[in-house]
Every structure is written in structure tokens, then in C-alpha cells.
Amino acid sequence: MARTRPATQRGAADEALIRTLYEQHGGALLAYAIRLTGDRAAAEDAVQETLIRAWRNPEALTEARGSVRSWLLTVERNLITDRFRAKAARPAEVAEVSEQSATVPVQRDHAEGVVEALVMTEALEQLSPEHRDVLRSIYFQQLSVAEAAEQLGVPAGTVKSRAHYALRALKRSYAGKAGTLKEVAV
Template sequence: MARTRAGARRDAADEALIRTLYEQHGGALLAYAVRLTGDRAAAEDVVQETLIRAWRNPEALTEARGSVRGWLLTVERNLITDRFRARAARPAEVAEVSEEIATVPVERDHADGVVETLVMTQALDRLSPEHREVLRSIYFQRLSVAEAAAQLGIPPGTVKSRAHYALRALKKSYAGGSGSLKEVAV
């Protein structure tokens, strides 16, 4: 039973030591760690580890051996330096992916774009040369109706009507929905 009382007294003394250290130096330790790490959560972890080191080395906490705060700040700086060195020496950590994000495709399949390009090229090839030239002028060269009319040597109204019928024919080519190309009659 004497051993239990002694253990309880030692636990109470240890708790009092850590509580006193934190009350006297905790604010300065946290401020210093936040300044060095730039991360409050990491700084709190470092302060906790510093206090554990103090608890394991109570002989270093006497004013006869120097400033207690100076010792604590030195231990803290060394812990932060060790963390930075360890992080630099190992590969970067990969964040966990939530189930919600894991089920969403990252990027659309490249093959679909290739197929659509081929289908569109075939549909354009099936248009009459006049309709194809109007679409190329307006959509690929990004000319205005007036600029396309001047380039092609036709009235603006003709550019508009050819563009209308060409787009309608392209739309019909996709009406099957499966991406198959139907004969485009313009």
C-alpha cells in the first residue's frame, strides 16, 4: 500500500510539474512553434512533445542549470528541425481520397473525343463544298458573317442560309444517337 501512495504522489507531482511548465511557458512555446512551422496544429504537437521531454528530464528544469524557458525553446526548435529534416528525407505523402471523390472519374475518356472528331470530320466531308466552306469560315476561322461573305464572294444572307442548312444536316447526322453517321443530304 505504501508503494501505491508513493506512485500516486509521484503522478500528482508529475502532473503539477507539467501544468506549471505549461502555465508559465506554454504561450511562448506555442507562439514560437507557430512562427517556425506556420501551422498551429503542428505547433501544438511540438509543444506537447516538448513538455513530454521536460517531464522525462526533470533535472534539466532547474534554474541552476540555466533558463528553463531557454531549455524548453531549444528542445522545441530541435524537434521542429528534426520534423523538417524527416519530411524532406521521405517521399511526399499522398492524401487519402474520400469514397465520394473516388467514384467520380477524373477525366473524360480520350477515346470518346477521337471518335467524335472522326464522326464530325466525316459529316463535314459529306456536306456540299459550299456548305462546308461557310462552316469553316464561320466556326474554324471565326469570321463574322460579313467577313465570311466577303471572303467567299457571296451575299451575307447566303452565308446565313448555308450555315443554317449545314448545321441542320450535321444535326441529322447525330440523330441516331449512337454516333453513327447517317447520309447527310443537303
């Protein structure tokens, strides 16, 4: 029957093993982990986990099985690789909602705006080229009536008149199509 050592002797031997490993290889393990992770805190965690693995597998720490440092560095590299893979496989973390961010209004769905823009574009295409040019000059290019008149080569009164009739036609065309779209949506 094999005798086991008392727990106090085993604990002291385990502590001595880890201390010795850390004294001999801790600096190299930390430097290697920092190089792989770029983060000192993550590197320290990797060194700690590597030493725990060494403590759990003392049979691997004999020179007869190969270099102890090589085994430790390989274990550390595998741990870091596993952490990167696990992190990459998980969805991105979402921050908790704070009271301040809870008061920020949620943006509405932009689909309705897209439909309105399409309807407006189609309505603009129904206008005569003269009316469409006046609206583009005044509303899209934000020119004054005088600037639009100069650009289009017509009197300012003509720009005002065309804008009035163009808006009236656009309003009729747009209202009819928007009403139809809302009926379809319901």
C-alpha cells in the same frame, strides 16, 4: 537497496513539474509554435507534446545542462519540423465520397475525343481551300451565311452550296477514318 517513492508522491511531483514549466515557459512556447505553424491548434498540440517530452526527460531540465527554455524551444522546433516533414511525405488526403457527390457522373476518358479531333483535322485538310474556308466561317467562327458570304467575297448561294458539298465530303472522309480507327481499337 534504493527506496522508491510511492506512486502518489511521484505523481504529485510530476504534476508540479509540468505546472511549473507551463507557468514559466508556456507563453513563450505557444508564441514560438504559433509563429512556426501559423495555426493555434497545431501550436497548442506542439506545446503539449513538448511538455510531455520534458516530463519524460526530467534530467534535461537542470540549469547545469543549459537553459531549460532553450531546451524546450529546441524540442518544440524539432517536433514541428518533424510534423511538417511527415505531412509533406504523405500523399494528399482524399475526401470521402458523400451521397451527393456519388450521384455526380464520372467524366469519360477524353482520349477518344482527342482521336476524333485529330481525324477531323486531317479530314478538313483533305478539303479544297474554298470548302474549308466556308466551314471555318460558318461552324468555327459561327457566322451567318450572309456574314460568311461577305467575309469570303462570294454570293450567299455559293456559301450554301460549298457548305453542302464540303460537309458531304467531310462526312465521307471522316466516316471512313473513324471506322478504321474503331476496327483497330477492337
